[in-house]
Amino acid sequence: MKIDLHIHTAPLSACSYIDPRELIDEARRLNLDGICLTEHQVVWDRTEVDQLAEEAGIRIFRGNEFTTNQGDILVFGFYEDIKELLLIQELRDKVTAAAGYMIAAHPFRGFKTFGIGQLQMTVEQACKRKVLEFVDAVEIGNGKLSPDENEMAGKVAAKLGLPGTGGSDAHRVDEIATWVTEFEKDIEDENELLRELHGGRFRAVQGAEGS
Numbered sequence: 001m002k003i004d005l006h007i008h009t010a011p012l013s014a015c016s017y018i019d020p021r022e023l024i025d026e027a028r029r030l031n032l033d034g035i036c037l038t039e040h041q042v043v044w045d046r047t048e049v050d051q052l053a054e055e056a057g058i059r060i061f062r063g064n065e066f067t068t069n070q071g072d073i074l075v076f077g078f079y080e081d082i083k084e085l086l087l088i089q090e091l092r093d094k095v096t097a098a099a100g101y102m103i104a105a106h107p108f109r110g111f112k113t114f115g116i117g118q119l120q121m122t123v124e125q126a127c128k129r130k131v132l133e134f135v136d137a138v139e140i141g142n143g144k145l146s147p148d149e150n151e152m153a154g155k156v157a158a159k160l161g162l163p164g165t166g167g168s169d170a171h172r173v174d175e176i177a178t179w180v181t182e183f184e185k186d187i188e189d190e191n192e193l194l195r196e197l198h199g200g201r202f203r204a205v206q207g208a209e210g211s
């Protein structure tokens with residue numbers, strides 16, 4: 001089952017140009033099984049999502065993209081709106097209390113320009129990034145990143161033994177499903193999504209048709 005785990009829609013994400021209904025039409029055209037709405041620091045209303053999903057005949061799940069002092073984190077199973085910037089430890093404590101799941105979003109975005117001293121950053125050095133101590137998984141396929149940046153995330157996740165997810169990080173309709181997460185099982189609802197995430201029964205796949 002292929003799900004795009006990382007999508008921003010308007011107006012809840014001010015930086016996005018995607019109308020939720022256009023998103024659904026495009027997701028269906030691409031034969032995606034499901035989509036996740038991961039706005040910045042705001043969670044969709046469950047009733048609204050259910051209504052959209054019912055009309056669309058596609059599974060729609062809610063997540064959230066939190067900005068922390070250690071970068072952006074995709075969060076599942078924790079449905080609180082928190083507007084202020086959190087320390088990663090604070091977010092981890094809250095998400096753990098809710099039995100939720102945390103994924104380091106685009107952890108190596110811009111890694112080649114972090115600083116002159118890190119131009120040759122090795123996988124070993126990359127593994128020491130603090131954010132990686134706090135997450136359950138790493139986004140190893142992000143549609144907005146370069147192949148180099150995704151490759152570094154993939155190598156780091158493999159070395160640390162963390163599972164890797166894929167998501168488009170789409171802010172425009174034509175960006176949907178550039179990366180997706182393929183789950184082993186059929187997922188009906190958010191509880192099942194959470195269970196499959198915690199079980200690590202998924203892998204990142206490039207493109208909706210990829211394998």
Ligand SMILES: [Zn+2]
Nearest residue numbers: 065072105106
């Ligand atoms: Zn982000």
Ligand SMILES: [Zn+2]
Nearest residue numbers: 006008065169
């Ligand atoms: Zn994002």
